[in-house]
């Protein structure tokens with residue numbers, strides 16, 4: 023990537039600065055506060071491995087903001103995880119929660135490890151010790167983790183159990199979300215992010231901004247990543263009448279003009295460990311998938327997939343960011359020039375944290391809601407958030423909202439508008455609370 027420096031801190035700063043330039047009267051001191059994490063916790067601890075050796079692990083929990091309530095965000099286990107990456111994701115969580123009107127701030131956690139090289143018992147010991155190290159940080163009303171890459175419902179069960187053992191006699195279920203159903207997990211949580219992507223797209227398309235693409239039915243959809251988010255999105259879009267023309271996983275992608283049945287893809291992947299090689303499909307590289315002929319492209323794998331190098335080759339009319347941070351700022355500018363719309367991560371994939379919030383509410387009330395109730399509430403939240411961002415985006419175009427001189431009268435794109443709305447809400451709440459002392 024010759025044209026741009028890709029670094030999570032720089033990227034999230036650029037996105038923030040672009041949005042902040044549209045918010046007049048945002049005091050510099052407040053900008054500094056909103057840019058920086060509230061707390062960064064770095065922990066090290068030794069673990070006895072199955073073979074009797076001892077290994078030291080490094081983990082992070084970054085709390086970006088707590089203006090609206092307890093901080094909320096996933097924990098990822100990955101060899102490349104860093105404080106920079108975790109900090110930028112913690113910020114995304116603040117904006118995402120604000121955009122969805124959830125009473126949460128933003129946080130993120132990470133542990134440097136390769137889960138593929140660890141046994142279940144080692145993972146359990148690591149998770150329990152990591153939880154112990156962060157015992158004073160986590161709490162049902164202070165900081166609430168959730169699963170992220172290479173962590174899952176089982177990891178959350180271990181965190182809950184450890185926390186509850188150390189702090190017994192209370193209802194500690196709301197200390198984590200994304201738990202197994204048996205421990206108070208919510209119906210609909212595993213599907214929430216992919217389903218939320220579908221609800222967001224449905225609402226966005228209904229605004230009739232893209233000629234010949236006003237509904238999901240009939241749209242050709244390409245999805246990068248066939249994990250939790252990608253596979254559920256494939257099912258949801260297929261159920262709405264879309265043609266799933268391409269999907270991929272870390273081994274590569276497949277394409278067919280005629281469309282694929284997501285159940286067949288799942289069955290094939292279950293048997294062969296990858297989607298590649300499915301009968302009657304063309305094999306694509308992951309780079310080719312992003313540039314294939316389609317109407318809607320859903321990056322649902324990892325960061326920085328759409329960059330200055332490939333943005334100009336994208337043929338989709340709409341990009342729906344299932345993954346966090348899949349598009350770089352330079353790519354955003356190119357997509358804009360090419361008239362390609364994009365529903366940004368903090369809006370498109372906010373279904374996950376939204377149903378996590380529902381889980382937290384159910385846990386506090388010791389209730390279990392029906393699946394239909396969860397999905398109806400999710401749809402309402404997604405529709406409301408899309409409408410708020412869309413209205414503001416339109417206001418900039420019809421002159422209801424003035425673009426400050428600092429941005430030379432250029433109206434902001436959807437990512438920027440979503441960020442403007444979120445930042446304004448957090449800034450307003452900060453000032454209304456009053457700066458203490």
Ligand code: NAD
Pocket residue numbers: 170171172215246247248249250251252270271272273308322323324325344345346371372374375
């Ligand atoms: P996952 O681990 O279940 O799935 C990831 C998928 O991406 C796998 O199929 C993997 O093979 C594939 N993949 C990895 N690298 C790839 C590459 N370079 N090209 C193509 N495919 C690749 O993870 P997930 O939970 O589905 O999360 C995916 C993304 O969505 C992440 O960015 C995550 O932060 C974001 N996200 C997830 C949730 C959630 O609720 N799960 C919520 C919000 C955002």
